[in-house]
Amino acid sequence: MASRSHSTDEYASTLREVSRVTAPAIRQAIRALGIEAGSAGVDVGCGVGLDTLLLAEEVGEHGKVVGVDLSSDFVRAAGQAARRSEHPERLDFVVGDLGDLPMAENSFDWLWCKDTLWPRASGGGGVVSEPVSALRELARVVRPGGTVAVVFWSGQKLLPGYPKLEARLDAAQTEWIPYLRNIPPERHFLGALGWIRSAGLADGQASCFSACIYAPLDKALQQAMGCVFDMLYTDARPWLTAEEWKLTERLCRPESPDFLPATPSYCGSVHYTLFTGRVPPV
Numbered sequence: 001m002a003s004r005s006h007s008t009d010e011y012a013s014t015l016r017e018v019s020r021v022t023a024p025a026i027r028q029a030i031r032a033l034g035i036e037a038g039s040a041g042v043d044v045g046c047g048v049g050l051d052t053l054l055l056a057e058e059v060g061e062h063g064k065v066v067g068v069d070l071s072s073d074f075v076r077a078a079g080q081a082a083r084r085s086e087h088p089e090r091l092d093f094v095v096g097d098l099g100d101l102p103m104a105e106n107s108f109d110w111l112w113c114k115d116t117l118w119p120r121a122s123g124g125g126g127v128v129s130e131p132v133s134a135l136r137e138l139a140r141v142v143r144p145g146g147t148v149a150v151v152f153w154s155g156q157k158l159l160p161g162y163p164k165l166e167a168r169l170d171a172a173q174t175e176w177i178p179y180l181r182n183i184p185p186e187r188h189f190l191g192a193l194g195w196i197r198s199a200g201l202a203d204g205q206a207s208c209f210s211a212c213i214y215a216p217l218d219k220a221l222q223q224a225m226g227c228v229f230d231m232l233y234t235d236a237r238p239w240l241t242a243e244e245w246k247l248t249e250r251l252c253r254p255e256s257p258d259f260l261p262a263t264p265s266y267c268g269s270v271h272y273t274l275f276t277g278r279v280p281p282v
Helices: 008-032 050-059 072-083 131-140 163-176 189-198 219-239 242-252
Strands: 040-044 064-069 091-095 108-114 142-157 202-214 267-278
Touching: 008 050, 008 072, 008 142, 008 202, 008 219, 008 267, 040 050, 050 064, 050 072, 050 091, 050 108, 064 072, 072 091, 108 131, 131 142, 131 189, 142 189, 163 219, 163 242, 189 202, 189 267, 219 242
Parallel strands: 040 064, 040 108, 064 091, 108 142
Antiparallel strands: 142 267, 202 267
């Protein structure tokens, strides 16, 4: 499996491949927001702009979506993708920190933040030190009555027939992923409904969305699944036995004759959880 040392272009390419698998679930979550035509929204932690492009499809010809990311390289890549898109006039991208957004108060009708509001353990690595404070900052730029939406990849079932190996791989993720390692229960990302309420947002809700991947998979989707496996499992190796890692490589490498997504009975799924709250009236 590939090294994690990637250029921005390589990383953007990997994310585009992974989105072949995840986009159906993300589209469901976006549609659940009920984004109005002509509205203005912001995608915080936009990365290379994949979600921003999907959100731009929802706002219509008079709407606008602004993507914000801390990485100037990602913002540059997102801008390039926007210029190649069907609706470049609806899109803009800026460099900014989710803890101090470069926007005025009440600037947007809604806010989307996916796979970004990961809290860290005290003194550990991660993205967000205080998720409630971060949510207050996100809510600051949304108009009263507008929606703040935070979304997390919350699980997967991708190795049908190998539940023990998949459980071992999932357990290994809690050892090396910063937002899972040593996280106390109250700071686990699936507690975001509590953060939303503590941040003063109203009408807190949670919804789950899944994408099912099933045979026959064409070559492009098989390649995408290889990127998903690489993203999820490469760093798990130190926590597996030699036999478990050998089996992981046999099932998850696209060049392997036993590559699981190439089998005629393959069926897997990825899962996202959407948390929403409404900015109360002043």
